[in-house]
Amino acid sequence: MNRKEFIHQIGIICVSCSAAAIWLEGCTGIHYAQHQWDGKDQKIMVSKGEFLDKKRNTERKFIVVRNEQLDFPVYLWKNTDGYIALYMCCTHKGCELNPQNEFLICPCHGSEFDRLGKVQNPPADQDLLRFETREEGDFVCIFPSK
Numbered sequence: 001m002n003r004k005e006f007i008h009q010i011g012i013i014c015v016s017c018s019a020a021a022i023w024l025e026g027c028t029g030i031h032y033a034q035h036q037w038d039g040k041d042q043k044i045m046v047s048k049g050e051f052l053d054k055k056r057n058t059e060r061k062f063i064v065v066r067n068e069q070l071d072f073p074v075y076l077w078k079n080t081d082g083y084i085a086l087y088m089c090c091t092h093k094g095c096e097l098n099p100q101n102e103f104l105i106c107p108c109h110g111s112e113f114d115r116l117g118k119v120q121n122p123p124a125d126q127d128l129l130r131f132e133t134r135e136e137g138d139f140v141c142i143f144p145s146k
C-alpha cells in the first residue's frame, strides 16, 4: 500500500467511526427529564409526557431525573404495574450507575442491578434504594425521603 492509499483508507475509517458514533448515540441516548421540585411535599414531579420520544414517535422505557436535592440521579422506569424509582448510587462503594438496556451497571467495579434494583452481579451485595412513587394527574411524583 502506498502513502496515498493509506491516507485514503484512514480517511474512510475516520468518517465511518464518526457516523457510527452518531448512530450509537442516537440508539442509546439517555433522556434526562425536565421536572419540578415541590419543597412543601418533598417530592419531585415529572410530567408523564417525558416518556414520549416525539422525534421517534415512541415511548421511552425509562428516563433519568437529576435533581439538585439529591447527590445522585433517579432512574425512573415505567412498567405495566406503574413506576419504579431507583437511586442511581451503587450500594458497593457509592459510584454513579449507568443505565444500559435492562440493567444499571456500575463503572467502578462492575456490579449490576436489574430494573427493580435487585443485585444481579457482585461485588455489591445490597439492592438499590427504591423511592416511593405516586401518579398525580399528568405527573409521576417521586418521594426521595420515603
Ligand code: FES
Residues within 6 Å of the ligand: 090, 091, 092, 093, 094, 095, 106, 107, 108, 109, 110, 111, 122, 123, 124
Ligand atoms: S462502587 Fe459499584 S461496584 Fe464498587
